[in-house]
């Protein structure tokens with residue numbers, strides 16, 4: 001609120017970040033050269049800047065997630081801030097209350113922020129990598145230790161001390177999981193898993209050192225052999241989805257995962273998380 005107190009400030013930030021670093025000169029696509037631009041006051045809700053030579057208009061929000069929205073830029077910026085300001089995220093219901101828009105609008109805004117701004121494609125992992133699968137969306141494990149069919153399998157991995165990756169998968173077979181591991185983890189890394197059958201070919205086919213911890217025998221940590229880091233991430237996701245988001249359809253699961261992955265991977269950035277998302281929103 002201090003940095004972006006009103007719509008004019010937000011718009012001006014977009015103008016300077018995307019088009020005119022000095023606030024006055026920008027490339028004019030019609031003149032095909034750099035020109036001086038001026039903002040003339042009009043009755044439009046969002047002002048445009050005009051080329052002083054040819055009259056071409058530039059709208060600073062063109063091509064961004066803000067462009068076709070009637071919600072003010074201040075509220076958009078505030079929504080982005082709120083989604084980065086807590087470890088577990090906020091719900092559309094909370095956003096609705098916080099910024100005074102309808103539930104549907106809040107939900108749409110969050111979806112756009114998640115899918116357009118929060119998707120991270122981290123570098124390949126190496127060193128010590130924990131790999132694990134979980135099930136999201138259905139109820140918790142039943143008495144027999146099985147997950148109900150409705151829940152969606154999710155596969156993830158984390159480099160210890162580094163970043164996390166998570167994605168919904170069709171199933172948790174070796175056939176499905178192995179190619180993802182090979183795409184995301186550098187050869188000669190050490191991979192830690194539990195005893196799940198989907199990990200049986202990691203060492204022979206992937207060129208990795210494979211360390212297993214046998215949960216079915218009640219062992220969870222043996223020296224540095226464990227999958228606690230990725231399991232802590234899963235519990236954050238599961239807690240968030242059951243407590244904040246209630247039911248997540250398979251279709252929207254990737255968006256929610258992107259949101260959790262983004263916050264985890266930028267956890268040490270502090271306030272920079274907000275600026276990272278704003279800069280992504282300003283991408284051409």
Ligand SMILES: [Zn+2]
Nearest residue numbers: 028031051054
């Ligand atoms: Zn021009």
